[in-house]
Amino acid sequence: MGDLSGYKGAALRLLEGAGAAVGDVLEVRTAWGAVTGTLVPRYLYGDGEHVVLKLKSGYNVGLSLEDISEVRVSAKGEKPSFSPPPPPESPEGLPRVLVIGTGGTIASRIDYRTGAVRPAVTSDELRSLVPELSQVARVDPEIMFDIMSENIAPSHWTKLARRVARAVGEEVDGVVITHGTDTLGYTAAALSFALAGVPIPVVLVGAQRSPDRPSSDAPLNLIAAVSVAATANFSGVYVAMHLNESDDRIAIHRGTRVRKNHTSRRDAFESVDVPLAAVWGRGGLEHVAEGLPPRGREFEPSVRFDEGAALLKFYPSMPGALVRAARRSGAKVIIMEGTGLGHVSEEVAKELKSFIRSGGMACMTSQCIRGRTDLSVYDTGRDLIHMGVLQLGDMLPETALAKAMWVLGTGARGEKARKLMAEDLAGETTARTFPG
Numbered sequence: 552m553g554d555l556s557g558y559k560g561a562a563l564r565l566l567e568g569a570g571a572a573v574g575d576v577l578e579v580r581t582a583w584g585a586v587t588g589t590l591v592p593r594y595l596y597g598d599g600e601h602v603v604l605k606l607k608s609g610y611n612v613g614l615s616l617e618d619i620s621e622v623r624v625s626a627k628g629e630k631p632s633f634s635p636p637p638p639p640e641s642p643e644g645l646p647r648v649l650v651i652g653t654g655g656t657i658a659s660r661i662d663y664r665t666g667a668v669r670p671a672v673t674s675d676e677l678r679s680l681v682p683e684l685s686q687v688a689r690v691d692p693e694i695m696f697d698i699m700s701e702n703i704a705p706s707h708w709t710k711l712a713r714r715v716a717r718a719v720g721e722e723v724d725g726v727v728i729t730h731g732t733d734t735l736g737y738t739a740a741a742l743s744f745a746l747a748g749v750p751i752p753v754v755l756v757g758a759q760r761s762p763d764r765p766s767s768d769a770p771l772n773l774i775a776a777v778s779v780a781a782t783a784n785f786s787g788v789y790v791a792m793h794l795n796e797s798d799d800r801i802a803i804h805r806g807t808r809v810r811k812n813h814t815s816r817r818d819a820f821e822s823v824d825v826p827l828a829a830v831w832g833r834g835g836l837e838h839v840a841e842g843l844p845p846r847g848r849e850f851e852p853s854v855r856f857d858e859g860a861a862l863l864k865f866y867p868s869m870p871g872a873l874v875r876a877a878r879r880s881g882a883k884v885i886i887m888e889g890t891g892l893g894h895v896s897e898e899v900a901k902e903l904k905s906f907i908r909s910g911g912m913a914c915m916t917s918q919c920i921r922g923r924t925d926l927s928v929y930d931t932g933r934d935l936i937h938m939g940v941l942q943l944g945d946m947l948p949e950t951a952l953a954k955a956m957w958v959l960g961t962g963a964r965g966e967k968a969r970k971l972m973a974e975d976l977a978g979e980t981t982a983r984t985f986p987g
């Protein structure tokens with residue numbers, strides 16, 4: 552019996568009866584006429600009441616068994632399979648870019664078995680999916696992990712930072728890290744601290760749509776990321792994602808100031824309260840902000856992270872028990888996402904006070920995301936200052952969490968840790984908020 556992956560129930564019996572297999576061309580008689588097309592697999596979780604054909608037009612059509620009177624195999628076919636073309640050779644003398652794969656949508660494709668997006672594309676396949684990469688730089692692909700970014704942890708940040716630090720010694724001109732979009736901002740911030748002073752561009756890049764779909768943002772994002780890593784005259788950690796919904800410009804965001812602000816749009820990423828670091832167009836970099844660090848600086852990586860930090864978003868009626876739970880889970884630093892200028896309820900403030908008294912560090916950011924905390928305006932804020940809460944100005948909450956884990960990873964505690972959290976180390980906080 553031929554492959555009928557994903558089909559089940561009545562649909563499976565109907566196809567088995569006709570001797571059909573995925574890849575065959577079928578003629579299906581229905582109540583409203585005959586339909587001819589290639590049988591494609593069903594999603595694993597699809598029902599047993601439909602047969603799916605790919606029409607000559609390339610579109611798929613699902614036919615309900617209620618409408619089908621007969622199925623006939625008009626030609627046997629091959630089960631579709633994906634074998635990428637060999638990547639084109641790179642001309643001599645191009646800059647060398649290490650492309651590290653970690654998984655995520657950018658390295659995935661639609662799984663026609665389940666209909667879901669699954670990690671599937673190897674770095675080599677990425678190069679063949681985007682042959683233009685070979686004209687921009689000599690790309691060395693390397694898969695380090697193959698996971699969706701919601702599963703990326705500080706231990707992955709350490710591995711990535713170590714690999715980038717090694718690449719600097721291997722004389723690559725730049726590094727690109729392909730990564731899931733969900734936690735891309737956290738990783739970009741974490742690497743900004745671990746690799747502070749890195750003498751080459753390190754560009755993280757993701758995609759909102761998998762590379763095997765016509766509307767995918769992966770190709771252009773990748774080309775821009777590799778181009779910036781190869782040729783930009785600035786260094787540091789950045790994120791490259793669509794500038795807007797059209798397919799012609801890529802925003803280059805600073806690693807500590809970028810946030811995913813839309814669940815699905817290709818221009819989901821925004822630089823918060825700071826200008827973009829740069830804009831890349833199909834002809835190369837079109838705009839570069841003043842004051843970006845040049846290539847070739849002194850470089851002292853500090854790659855360790857300590858997971859003893861928690862990020863708590865305050866909400867009305869938030870029980871103080873959640874602060875105690877964070878403390879019991881081992882948090883040495885609590886980053887609060889307070890309301891407005893940085894406020895929490897009296898109950899939570901009381902728990903923060905006892906956390907601080909027990910040797911913990913409590914820092915305040917704002918769930919407004921834009922603007923900056925100011926605890927001096929209301930007495931509730933002044934009480935927080937008085938008890939020792941450290942306000943972090945316009946630092947993004949996610950960046951503050953990554954920074955706290957990095958500060959703890961350096962071994963700093965007490966006043967030293969507090970000083971590091973308050974200082975601007977990698978552009979994570981500005982003296983005054985950019986009038987956005």
Ligand code: DAS
Binds near residue numbers: 757
């Ligand atoms: N789950 C998402 C992630 O890996 C998919 C993506 O957007 O890349 O972050």
